[in-house]
Amino acid sequence: MDRTIIIGSRGSKLALWQAEYAKRKLADKGVNAEIKIIKTQGDKIQHLSFDKMEGKGFFTKELEEALLDKKIDLAVHSHKDLQTVSPKGLIIAGVSERANPSELLLIRKDAFKKDATLWLKDNAIVGTSAPRRKSQLLFFRNDLEIRDLRGNVQTRMQKLTDGKYDAILLAAAGLERLGITPETLIVKQLDPEYFIPAPAQGVLAYQIREEDLELQHFIQQIEDKASALITKLERELLKSIEGGCQIPAGIYCKSENNRYHLWSSLSNDAETTPKRIYLNFNDTSEFNADTITKQLKSKSRGKIFISRKLEKSSLFKKITEYNGYQITDKSFVDFSPIQFSLDNIECDWMFFTSKRAVDYFFKNPASQIFVKNKKIAAIGKSTALRIENEGHDVDFIGTQIRNTDIAESFEEKNRGEIILFPGAVNRSSKIIQLLHNSNDCKLLNIYENEPIEDPENMEDMDVLVFTSSLNARTYFKKHKAANHQKIVAIGKPTANTIEGFDVKVNAVAAVHTELALADALFSLELQN
Known part of the structure; x- marks a missing residue:
């Protein structure tokens, strides 16, 4: 290309990093470029939150006008800031690779509470101006006080350091691109399947004039x-x-194992509980945005049974009842602790396969001393969080749906180890069977789990949600699924147990958490 490309950019350090990134990429293809700084409405108006600002395209409008006026040739945007329809005469010619899509919660040390949801003290003040972040923060913790926060990354962090907030939310991609490591703050990364980010978060968009075919070729x-x-x-x-x-x-x-997995969340406003839907599909032809939108915007109805006594703070209970479901929660298994000794037990790893195992294990006074210098593994994120709340780091967390995949992931770096599995007397863990060939697996029985003899027939329920294989087995040994009922399973092993009774499983949670169960439950509405 003979001409020098003019790249338009906002003036913040992050925006300039993004423009320089595009400049380097183009240089690799033999294209010369220079950067021109342009101020946007979002840069000029710092005292209002996004939902109070008029119009759209707060960080993009002036850049797009400069493109149309041919003052610049290329605008590099954070893709999440762009409207879904480009102005006439402009196109998104390409996008960058995706950086970390997660949110980071930056917490002052005096506001950190290790055993609390989101690790925040009671009634903490959290800074953000994004309605999406406000809605999800209040869903997870309705005691939080949300205050507007504007400015570039450095300005926002300084306001936190100055004590104007107890915590703030920032996109992980921004801090990573700037190489910022907040040493005086506690930083927690929020799983994007748990705290759902903005669409296209972590991706850069390259916007040009539609007529500029030469530049489009290089983009x-x-x-x-x-x-x-x-x-x-x-x-x-x-x-x-x-x-x-x-x-x-x-x-x-995200795309994983040749399947697409999509999480979505939508609320009426920043103060109301969202509705969430998780779905997975093999081919993009199966994806119907309008159908998902219709369900996200509609109220649910029906009677739901879940095979677990829900805690008062249960996210499953909160989100399903708010969105219109009636919940019956009851376990078909009785649990009781048993005495156990940790004397003369040697192991390299402790592998917890349930939150209940964590709870019963750490009730033993000797447990805190025993786990020192031991590596700890958790079957999933919910179990890992319970371990962290006991004050211990988790060295391995299973993130896959199938136990086979979790075992393979663990085995990649761990062979010939002694692994201790605290758990129930009456258990049949696929994980233990899978790891037995490559490691020395030991069982530690710490509680009883006895199925009840006569589980209640839930034939009047519209959906049956099973949280364990034992609960499912106990129920279907006595009862059949009614023709109108749909079935949700917390994981593949539970789904396999149910299908062993010739019962169709309509949805499987992406991970072993109550929130993932709720996401799967709402996806049933797409099957109607």
Whole structure:
């Protein structure tokens, strides 16, 4: 290319990093470029939150006008800031690879509470101006006080350091791109499947004039194709919702094991409980944004049974009841602790396969001393959080749906180890069977789990949600599923148990948590 490309950028350090990134990518293809700084409405107005600002495109409008006026040739945007429809004459010619899509919660040390949801003290003050973040924060912790927070990354962090907030939320990609490590703060990364990010978060968009075919050719050469496909799905759903960054919508998609997994969250406003849907599919032709939007915007109805006595703070209970479901919660298994000794037990790893195992194990006074210098593994994120609340780091967390995949992931780095599995007397763990060939697996019985003899027939329920194989086995030994009922399982082993009774499983949670169960439950509405 003979001409020098003019890249338009906002003036913040992060925006300039993004522009320099695009400049380097183009240079690799033999294209010369220089950067021109342009101020946007979002930069000029710092005293209002996004939902109180008029119009759309707070961080993009002036850049787009400069493109149309031919003052610049390329605008590099945080893709999440862009409207879903480009102005006439402009196109998104390509996107970057995706950086970390997660949110980071930056917490002052005096506001940190290790055993609390989101690790925040009671009534903590959290800074954010994004309605999506406000809605999800209040869903997880309705005692929080949310205050608006504007400014660039450094300004926001300084306000936190100055004590104006107890914690703030920032996109992980921004801090990583700037190379910032907040040494005086506690930093917690929020799983994007748990705290759902903005559509296309972590992705850069390359916007040009539609007529500039020469530049489009080079942008296509630097585009990340995998990121482009995932981003397209997320933004299709956002377009269907008819929202931008001022709408309380979270959308996150990933491709794993030749399947697409998509999480979405939408609330009426920043103060109301969201509705969430998780779905997975093999081919993008199975993805229908309008159908998902319809269900996200509609109230649910029906009677739900879940085979677990829910805690008062249960997220499953909160989100399902708010969205219109009637919940019956009851376990078909009786649990009771048994005495156990840790004397003369040697192991390299402790592997916890349930939250209940964590609770019963740490009731033993000797447990805190025993776990010192031991590596700890958890079957899933919910179990890992319970371990962390006991004050211990978790060295391995299973993130896959199938126990086979979790075992393979663990075995990649751990062979010939002694692994101790605290758990129930009456258990049949696939994980233990899978790891037995490569490691020395030992069982430690710490509680009884006895099925009740006569489980109640839940034939009047619309959906049966099973939280363990034992609960499912106990129920289906006595009762059949009614023709109108749909079935949700917490994981693949539970689903396999149910299917062993010739019962169809309609949805399986992505991970072993109550919130993932709720996400799967709401996905049933797409099957109607």
